Amino acid sequence: MISVVFPVYNEKENLPAFITELLRVMQDMGGDFELIGVDDASEDGSFELLRAMAEDTPRLKVIAFRHNFGQTAALAAGIAAARGDIVVTIDSDLENDPADIPQLVALLEKGYHAVSGWRQKRWDDKPFTRKIPSRVANFLISKIGGLALHDYGCTLKAYRRERIAAIPLYGEMHRFIPAYIYWRGGKVAELPVRYRPRLHGASKYGISRMYRVILDLLLIKFLTRYMNRPIHFFGGIGLLALIVGTAAGIWSLALKIFSDISLVRTPLPVLAALFLIVGVQLMVMGVLAEVMMRTYYESQKKTPYDIQEKINL
Structure with a gap:
């Protein structure tokens, strides 16, 4: 069949x-x-x-x-x-x-x-x-x-x-x-x-979901190597924090190299370190929340949907 x-x-x-x-x-x-x-x-x-x-x-x-x-x-x-x-x-x-x-x-x-x-x-x-x-x-x-x-x-x-x-x-x-x-x-x-x-x-689907798709793929790779949606929230914010932190770090180095501005006279190095640390922590939190959600569904045999009616089944 x-x-x-x-x-x-x-x-x-x-x-x-x-x-x-x-x-x-x-x-x-x-x-x-x-x-x-x-x-x-x-x-x-x-x-x-x-x-x-x-x-x-x-x-x-x-x-x-x-x-x-x-x-x-x-x-x-x-x-x-x-x-x-x-x-x-x-x-x-x-x-x-x-x-x-x-x-x-x-x-x-x-x-x-x-x-x-x-x-x-x-x-x-x-x-x-x-x-x-x-x-x-x-x-x-x-x-x-x-x-x-x-x-x-x-x-x-x-x-x-x-x-x-x-x-x-x-x-x-x-x-x-x-x-x-x-x-x-x-x-x-x-x-x-x-x-x-x-x-x-x-169409119900747009290019805006691309980042969630890539995060889901990263999650599956992680889970299948040794195992729904929390990663979308924590991961999205974490990625943004990592990007901001990296940009701040590059900017501070550029100021030092090209403008000879001392790093102690600008808050950029501190901001870079802060955002990078926060970004990594949020990504880790997203993975942990994802594992907890998977455990919740599978240990209690729950499904991520709620059926109202069935016909011919």
Whole structure:
């Protein structure tokens, strides 16, 4: 069986066409399948529409959150409910093309444990504000994570269920599932897929989340070597303090070298030391808070989401 999981947040206008396309593709593939939509507390009637569609489509399962918990939590809930040997994740805004799913599944059947989509011709109309920053982010993530992928942010991915069943997902960690599988000895492939500009609504994700994504990746590397969101707060402030401290230190040295101003006559060295110490402390606090949060969830078998209703599950 193939389980297709898709998060939903204010996609009422896109859902009818998306579900229709998805059903057609899965039926053409043959074999058993299920569709699992996870509504992340939409405010535009998306859940009501999904409920109505599920009444006429038994293969469509629906999970509704009580509050907005984010894309990672939505995918985690869908993956936890999936019964298939293969799990496919896809966005419900029609930017991902369901017609690419058979190619991803075909690669899994060749022995890969995860296949990640690589969106083609994306942000060609916004080279400086979106395309270049996106490439820089993917380059940094590839270097830190050790798995070179062109498009970590693409939701269209396919996995062997046994490889993702035990992966804990918090924060923005859903995009790092292929890296996590790779670190555990799995085989990961990347496949070029179509990218389609959305017809309705606006993108819910911006470049502003880049720093949180990189911090999450650093956290996973730390946890997997010996183990959600606190790092986003402490880490963000800590990084800012480190940057300010470094800048103050460079400035004070420049004043000494080029202007022959004694370091004891300027507060910059003290400020540099202060901000550097505070920055390191905040980063350490962020990691410790993250470990405590992970212990809280896993020792008590809690989840980072709260389900209000299930349909056909």
